[in-house]
Amino acid sequence: MISSIAELISDRIGAMPAGERRAAQTLIANYPLTGLKTVAEFSAAAGVSSPTILRFVARLGFQNYPEFQSALQDELAAQLQSPASRTLNPGSAGGAVSPMLEATLDNLRETFRHLTDKQLADIAARLAERRGKTFLIGGRFTDPLARYMAAHLAIIQPDVYHLAGQESIWRDRLIDMGKRDVLVIFDIRRYQESLVRFAEKAHHRGVQIILFTDQWLSPIARFARHVIAGRTAVPSAWDSSAALFVVAETLIGAVTRQLEAAGAKRIRDLESLR
Amino acid sequence: MISSIAELISDRIGAMPAGERRAAQTLIANYPLTGLKTVAEFSAAAGVSSPTILRFVARLGFQNYPEFQSALQDELAAQLQSPASRTLNPGSAGGAVSPMLEATLDNLRETFRHLTDKQLADIAARLAERRGKTFLIGGRFTDPLARYMAAHLAIIQPDVYHLAGQESIWRDRLIDMGKRDVLVIFDIRRYQESLVRFAEKAHHRGVQIILFTDQWLSPIARFARHVIAGRTAVPSAWDSSAALFVVAETLIGAVTRQLEAAGAKRIRDLESLR
DNA sequence: CAAAATACGTAACATAAGATACAGCGCTCC
DNA sequence: GGAGCGCTGTATCTTATGTTACGTATTTTG
Numbered sequence: 001m002i003s004s005i006a007e008l009i010s011d012r013i014g015a016m017p018a019g020e021r022r023a024a025q026t027l028i029a030n031y032p033l034t035g036l037k038t039v040a041e042f043s044a045a046a047g048v049s050s051p052t053i054l055r056f057v058a059r060l061g062f063q064n065y066p067e068f069q070s071a072l073q074d075e076l077a078a079q080l081q082s083p084a085s086r087t088l089n090p091g092s093a094g095g096a097v098s099p100m101l102e103a104t105l106d107n108l109r110e111t112f113r114h115l116t117d118k119q120l121a122d123i124a125a126r127l128a129e130r131r132g133k134t135f136l137i138g139g140r141f142t143d144p145l146a147r148y149m150a151a152h153l154a155i156i157q158p159d160v161y162h163l164a165g166q167e168s169i170w171r172d173r174l175i176d177m178g179k180r181d182v183l184v185i186f187d188i189r190r191y192q193e194s195l196v197r198f199a200e201k202a203h204h205r206g207v208q209i210i211l212f213t214d215q216w217l218s219p220i221a222r223f224a225r226h227v228i229a230g231r232t233a234v235p236s237a238w239d240s241s242a243a244l245f246v247v248a249e250t251l252i253g254a255v256t257r258q259l260e261a262a263g264a265k266r267i268r269d270l271e272s273l274r
Numbered sequence: 275m276i277s278s279i280a281e282l283i284s285d286r287i288g289a290m291p292a293g294e295r296r297a298a299q300t301l302i303a304n305y306p307l308t309g310l311k312t313v314a315e316f317s318a319a320a321g322v323s324s325p326t327i328l329r330f331v332a333r334l335g336f337q338n339y340p341e342f343q344s345a346l347q348d349e350l351a352a353q354l355q356s357p358a359s360r361t362l363n364p365g366s367a368g369g370a371v372s373p374m375l376e377a378t379l380d381n382l383r384e385t386f387r388h389l390t391d392k393q394l395a396d397i398a399a400r401l402a403e404r405r406g407k408t409f410l411i412g413g414r415f416t417d418p419l420a421r422y423m424a425a426h427l428a429i430i431q432p433d434v435y436h437l438a439g440q441e442s443i444w445r446d447r448l449i450d451m452g453k454r455d456v457l458v459i460f461d462i463r464r465y466q467e468s469l470v471r472f473a474e475k476a477h478h479r480g481v482q483i484i485l486f487t488d489q490w491l492s493p494i495a496r497f498a499r500h501v502i503a504g505r506t507a508v509p510s511a512w513d514s515s516a517a518l519f520v521v522a523e524t525l526i527g528a529v530t531r532q533l534e535a536a537g538a539k540r541i542r543d544l545e546s547l548r
Numbered sequence: 549c550a551a552a553a554t555a556c557g558t559a560a561c562a563t564a565a566g567a568t569a570c571a572g573c574g575c576t577c578c
Numbered sequence: 579g580g581a582g583c584g585c586t587g588t589a590t591c592t593t594a595t596g597t598t599a600c601g602t603a604t605t606t607t608g
Contacts, residue, residue, distance in 0.1 A: 017555055033351050036310060039596060049557045054597070065596060066564095076350075077307050100524045101386050105379060112375050114302055116284040141425055144418035151415055152512060217303050222296055222321045229303040236527030238426060246516050250374045253510030291585055313566060323587045328567070339566060 004075055006031055008060055019048045020056040032072045039065055099235045104242050107231035111243040114229065120247075123210055123226050124254035130157060132180030135207075137163040137170060139195055142186035142241055145212070145248055149184065152252045156259050156266060167194045174198075179206030187211065187218040188232060188239060199223050212244045278349060280305055282334055293322045294330040306346045313339055373509045378516050381505035385517040388503065394521075397484055397500050398528035404431060406454030409481075411437040411444060413469055416460035416515055419486070419522055423458065426526045430533050430540060441468045448472075453480030461485065461492040462506060462513060473497050486518045 006028060013024045026046035027034050034042055043050045054065060062068040127134065134153060138146035143164070150162035163170035177183065183202050187195050196219050199209055203223035211224035214232045221227050230243035280302060287298045300320040301308050308319055317324045328339060336342040401408065408427060412420035417438070424436035437444035451457065457476050461469050470493050473483055477497035485498035488506045495501050504517035 019556060030351065030354075033347055033354070036347060038594085040594090050596080051558090051598085052556065055555090073307060073310060077304070080304075080307070100527060101382065101520070104520050104523070105382060108375065108379060108382075114280070114305055116281060119284050119287070122288060141422065144422035144425070147421065148415065148418035148515070151418070215303055217300060219321075221299060221303075224299075225295075227299040227303070229299075234523070234527070236523070237530045238523070238526060240523055241422075242516065242520050242523060245519050246375070246378050246514075249378070249508070249510070249512070249514055249516060252512060253374060253508070256511045293586060312564090314564090324566080325568085325588090326586065329586090 005035075005060070005071055012059065016056075016059065019052040020059060022046050022048055023053055023056040032076060035072045036069060103234040104240060107233065107240060107243045108246055111230045111247065115247070119226070119228075120250060120254060123228075124251055124258060126182060126208065126210070126226070127153065127184075127251065127255045128157075128258040130159075132178065132182065133159040133161065133176070134182045134184065135161050135163055135173070135177065136184040136186075137195070137198070138186035139188065139192045141238075142188055142212070142244070145186045145241060145245055146184065148245070149248045149252060153255065156256055158266075167198075171198060171201075174201055174205065177202055177205050177207045179208075181207050182210060183207045184210045185212065185218075185220055185224075186241075186244065187220055188214040188230075188241065188244070189216060189218075191218045191220070196220055212247065214239065279309075279334070279345060286333065290330070290333065293326040294333060296320045296322055297327055297330040306350060309346045310343060310350075377508040378514060381507065381514060381517045382520055385504045385521065389521070393500070393502075394524065394528060397502075398525055398532060400456060400482065400484070400500070401427065401458075401525065401529045402431075402532040404433075406452065406456065407433040407435065407450070408456045408458065409435050409437055409447070409451065410458040410460075411469070411472070412460035413462065413466045415512075416462055416486070416518070419460045419515060419519055420458065422519070423522045423526060427529065429544060430530055432540075441472075445472060445475075448475055448479065451476055451479050451481045453482075455481050456484060457481045458484045459486065459492075459494055459498075460515075460518065461494055462488040462504075462515065462518070463490060463492075465492045465494075470494055486521065488513065 009024050009028060013021055016024060023042070023046045026042075034045055037045075039050045039053050043053045046053070057065055057068040060068065062071065134157075136146040136150045136153075138144070147162055147164075150160055154160040154162075161173075163173060183199070185195060185199055187199075191213075199211075199220040200223055203209060209220065209224040210226045210228070211218060211220050212228045212230065213221065215229050217227065217229060228244070228247055230241070230247060232239035232241065232243065234240040283298050283302060287295055290298060297316070297320045300316075308316055311319075313324045313327050317327045320327070331339055331342040334342065336345065408431075410420040410424045410427075412418070421436055421438075424434055428434040428436075435447075437447060457473070459469060459473055473485075473494040474497055477483060483494065483498040484500045484502070485492065485494050486502050486504065487495065489503050491501065491503060502518070502521055504515070504521060506513035506515065506517065508514040
């Protein structure tokens with residue numbers, strides 16, 4: 001069975017004329033980058049003419065050059081998204097646990113790889129600002145994450161509200177929201193219509209939106225001031241929110257650190273209330 | 275120092291207008307693939323117009339779009355040649371993020387190291403059994419985990435209840451619990467008195483308790499049939515529940531797999547109800 | 549060795565891509 | 579509340595990219 005284009009090439013390279021074989025070898029040499037360049041560049045690199053390149057991709061079964069490039073990009077996308085697929089990890093094979101754990105570890109690493117300190121610091125700073133109120137809300141499966149974050153933030157600063165219950169209830173809270181306020185939304189596939197509508201309305205009121213979503217980006221991204229894209233793919237029937245959860249914990253920690261002075265006093269006050 | 279385009283973007287994303295920020299976020303979300311596509315595709319993915327994409331790359335300092343793409347390709351080439359450099363974003367090394375991430379990764383590995391496949395399989399089997407009802411409850415910070423798990427389990431099987439609200443409310447639910455039932459409790463330091471009392475009473479009624487706790491074990495452990503001890507130590511003012519969260523996700527996956535036949539039908543039925 | 553078939557490159561073409569000019573809109577700041 | 583500025587999208591244009599036609603060179607085969 002042939003799964004990658006590289007395999008397809010090495011399968012047919014024997015039956016190729018000299019010029020096309022040079023094209024094939026050039027492509028394999030630094031796969032798949034040469035294939036992502038223009039026909040002219042590809043042909044120059046291989047030392048053949050443009051039509052030869054086109055005949056080469058035609059022989060591989062592609063209708064035209066763009067189609068060939070799309071296929072390469074898709075392959076690259078799959079490769080970049082699951083670093084787990086790098087060779088095989090011996091020893092971790094076996095039980096049903098390891099794949100899940102391995103995938104989650106990869107998701108965490110990948111998620112944080114695309115997240116710089118600066119981004120997190122900016123978001124934490126915005127959350128630590130005490131100009132306005134902070135609202136948190138989540139979707140069907142992610143609402144617990146919103147609750148988790150709200151539970152912590154509410155301890156170190158005032159005016160933190162988790163929007164729960166029926167849609168109509170939190171929709172009415174819109175009236176309390178303005179441009180000084182922050183709305184933290186958790187939304188992963190399948191994205192919830194009601195949340196998108198809510199986000200749009202909040203955005204129009206000038207509320208700054210911080211969005212936790214998956215790598216495919218919820219439509220809410222277009223209204224969001226900050227977007228955190230977490231990897232969610234795991235070998236399970238469900239998507240994993242673990243990466244978003246860890247980002248949330250990281251942010252909670254960062255905000256706490258920023259509010260240290262004010263926050264510490266508040267925590268002491270809370271303790272004495274028990 | 276700025277070495278990668280991703281860093282360059284996150285460095286300047288703060289100083290960008292809304293439209294260009296969307297472009298930046300879309301690119302970062304699945305970096306660098308979106309940037310290798312055409313301007314039209316990029317703009318469609320980001321939900322902005324083509325000129326905005328071009329202004330975006332211009333702001334990054336590139337003369338034109340092809341030059342931007344070449345830079346991305348060069349970066350990708352370097353990355354593909356040395357897979358070692360794929361580990362952590364050098365920009366995030368040494369910052370405030372890494373310690374948190376590293377600690378969490380360690381916690382996950384440690385937690386699962388003390389957790390055998392058999393244990394998880396046993397617990398999953400018990401949860402998949404449909405003899406009785408399943409109740410879930412958590413403490414101050416861990417209740418969201420209980421909710422998260424309940425949200426998933428309730429979809430694939432009937433009689434799953436999350437115990438929420440005031441103590442008196444769920445205490446009254448004890449009357450519905452018997453020896454055929456399962457109670458999943460999340461409790462980490464500082465252990466909650468009310469939860470311990472509740473667990474004890476449930477235990478006396480013959481309810482099987484599955485406990486998620488930290489490595490120091492909540493006092494509920496003495497009543498529990500199964501105990502999952504997760505590592506919680508992170509460089510933060512708060513304990514981390516990430517390890518327990520991942521175990522919960524793993525269990526959800528395992529239970530789903532066991533109920534595949536029955537669960538699939540139920541999920542279809544639920545879908546048709548929308 | 550000759551003739552046919554195949555491969556390859558040059559050059560012209562059509563198309564789709566990136567770039568630009570301009571007008572409308574929203575936002576900020578007096 | 580009004581004036582100014584800056585951002586964004588539509589429409590147009592230009593470039594360069596992929597594609598095709600055709601003639602020459604090369605190899606293969608009888």
